[in-house]
Amino acid sequence: MTARAPRNLITDVDGVLVGSAENASVRTGVTVLRFPERAVAAVDVRGGGPGTRETDALSPDTLVDAVDAIVLAGGSVYGLAAADGVAAVLGAQGIGFALADTPGVPRSPIVPAAILYDLANGGDKSWGEEPPYRQLGKDALAAVAECFALGAAGAGFGARAGAGPGGLGSASEESADGVMVGALAAVNSFGAVRIPGSEAFWAWPFERNGEFGAIAPPSTGSNLSGEDWGAAKLNPKPGANTTLGVIATDAILTPAEARRIAVMAQDGFARAIRPVHAPFDGDVVFVAATGKRALAEPRPLAVARLGAMAADCLARAVARGVYEAEKG
Numbered sequence: 001m002t003a004r005a006p007r008n009l010i011t012d013v014d015g016v017l018v019g020s021a022e023n024a025s026v027r028t029g030v031t032v033l034r035f036p037e038r039a040v041a042a043v044d045v046r047g048g049g050p051g052t053r054e055t056d057a058l059s060p061d062t063l064v065d066a067v068d069a070i071v072l073a074g075g076s077v078y079g080l081a082a083a084d085g086v087a088a089v090l091g092a093q094g095i096g097f098a099l100a101d102t103p104g105v106p107r108s109p110i111v112p113a114a115i116l117y118d119l120a121n122g123g124d125k126s127w128g129e130e131p132p133y134r135q136l137g138k139d140a141l142a143a144v145a146e147c148f149a150l151g152a153a154g155a156g157f158g159a160r161a162g163a164g165p166g167g168l169g170s171a172s173e174e175s176a177d178g179v180m181v182g183a184l185a186a187v188n189s190f191g192a193v194r195i196p197g198s199e200a201f202w203a204w205p206f207e208r209n210g211e212f213g214a215i216a217p218p219s220t221g222s223n224l225s226g227e228d229w230g231a232a233k234l235n236p237k238p239g240a241n242t243t244l245g246v247i248a249t250d251a252i253l254t255p256a257e258a259r260r261i262a263v264m265a266q267d268g269f270a271r272a273i274r275p276v277h278a279p280f281d282g283d284v285v286f287v288a289a290t291g292k293r294a295l296a297e298p299r300p301l302a303v304a305r306l307g308a309m310a311a312d313c314l315a316r317a318v319a320r321g322v323y324e325a326e327k328g
Contacts, residue, residue: 005172008211010182010317011146012172013248015039015290018184019143020154020168021136027123028074030082030136031154031168031186033246034144038066039288042258043112046266047242047281053080053113055284060255064097064110069141070286071113072155072186072244075133082137083113089138114284116188116242118158151324155244159188161273161322169321171211171313177296179251181306183268183313186244187321190281191273203272203319206312212323242282243269243318247310253289257303262287264307268314285314 005012015037022029043058053071057064069086073079087109090096096107119125140154148154151167159166166189172182187193194201200217201207207214247265262285269276269283277283287310295302 005174005180007147008172009148009170010172010184010246010248011148013180013182013290014250014292016182016248016288017144017146018148019140019145020148021139021143022153022157023132023136025124026127026132027121027158028118028132029154029157030071030073030079030133030140032086032137032140032144033070033184033288034141035068035288035290037290038068039290040065040253040255040258041067041070041112042255042262042287044259044262044266044285046277047283048279050282050284051077051080051115052284053083054110055112057110058112058255060259065255067110067112067288068095069109069111070246070288071111071137072246073113073115073133073137074118074155074158075131076115076117076119078131079115079133080113081131082133083111085134085137086141087111089141112286114244116155116159116186116244116282118188121158121160123158150321151327155186156321156325159186161187161189162192165322165325167321167325169317169319169324171316171320173309173313175305175309179249179293179295179306181309181313182248183310183317184246185314185317185321187318189243189273189276190278191275193273193319193322201272201319202274203315206271206315207319208316211316212319243273243276245269245285245314245317247285247287247314248290249306250290250292251306252291252294258287258289260303261307261310265310265314268311269318271311271315272318
């Protein structure tokens, strides 16, 4: 937390609200990011086992270039229904995309979503034909605000990070010329988030103000091999591991520029999780630009700077989510 990023949350970005809802008996949850003025958006998918909704619509060459909300959910394929609940509420409020205002024709809310696998975490999943996610999506949307809980909350409620607890994390940073970047991560990774033989997070070089415990790695070299993954999950199951991320910025971006930042931001996962982007991971990063501040020139350099900041913020958000979940 700093004067330039007072909450150290993605909601330090003007035009972003976040809400979460959980079902304790099912041990799952949903997190919704709401953009009241819509946000130019893009996505990058790197995991081998993703579960998503409307990500194709975010391609720079498609009709729709802005979103009303983004949904992150537990529940694997069932969790995609959370976006149905969000879209239903927004549509009833007259919010969404339309080529023209036509009486009697509802608008179409643009609500991309991604899910993580928390079905095997011990919760009661005997929901029959009525999974809880549509209602959880509506509840999370109703809870959107500038402040929100981290750790075992929302989409991170039933998550696991390697062999330990996963969670919902966030971080933010402002550039020297006043552009804000924030990150949100729901961490349910196969890979470990800590250096083997240490309590230090892989993301420790990027930590700000002790946000995830200020634990330095051992002073002696660890001589890690490429197969030393520390406390990664054992016997991974296909589709059972995912880290979801959202980057928000108040910059004015084109869809193509947002896409490039999403690509660069994936490096934040690589800085915080070992291994990552595996065949059984579903890793996804969204980028949303609320368009409040013009980029400095030359634009390609400004985009590169934002992409680098986004990767650092996402690494911090991953570690912070796990740290807050462990704190309870």
